[in-house]
Amino acid sequence: MPHLESFRKSSIGLHFRIRKDQEYWNAVRKVTKAFGPTLKYDQATGEFNVPLTTRTQITLASTFPEEWAIIQATDADTINFTPKRE
Numbered sequence: 001m002p003h004l005e006s007f008r009k010s011s012i013g014l015h016f017r018i019r020k021d022q023e024y025w026n027a028v029r030k031v032t033k034a035f036g037p038t039l040k041y042d043q044a045t046g047e048f049n050v051p052l053t054t055r056t057q058i059t060l061a062s063t064f065p066e067e068w069a070i071i072q073a074t075d076a077d078t079i080n081f082t083p084k085r086e
Contacts, residue, residue: 002027004067006047008078014056015047016064019082027063034059 002023008015018027031039031048035056040049050056061068067081 002030002064003081004064005082006078006080007067007071008047009052010077013049013051014060015042015045015049016060017045017047030063031059034063 003019003021005017005019007017018024018031035050038050038056041047042049050060067079070081071079
């Protein structure tokens with residue numbers, strides 16, 4: 001199952017970074033197919049961007065169910081799912 005590295009909400013939508021593990025390319029294929037032309041990738045930040053709609057939230061919830069449960073429970077604007085290495 002694919003996992004998120006980070007998630008953030010902004011005024012222009014939802015931004016997320018996919019964890020670069022063995023499931024990375026499967027996750028990229030899933031979100032590319034699910035979001036189509038509404039999915040944007042910011043090469044500078046390494047984040048995928050989608051508009052804040054009910055459809056995108058449902059798609060993210062079905063693609064990343066573990067992280068989406070945390071996102072919903074915390075209602076935080078920014079979440080890092082992986083600890084930073086020092």
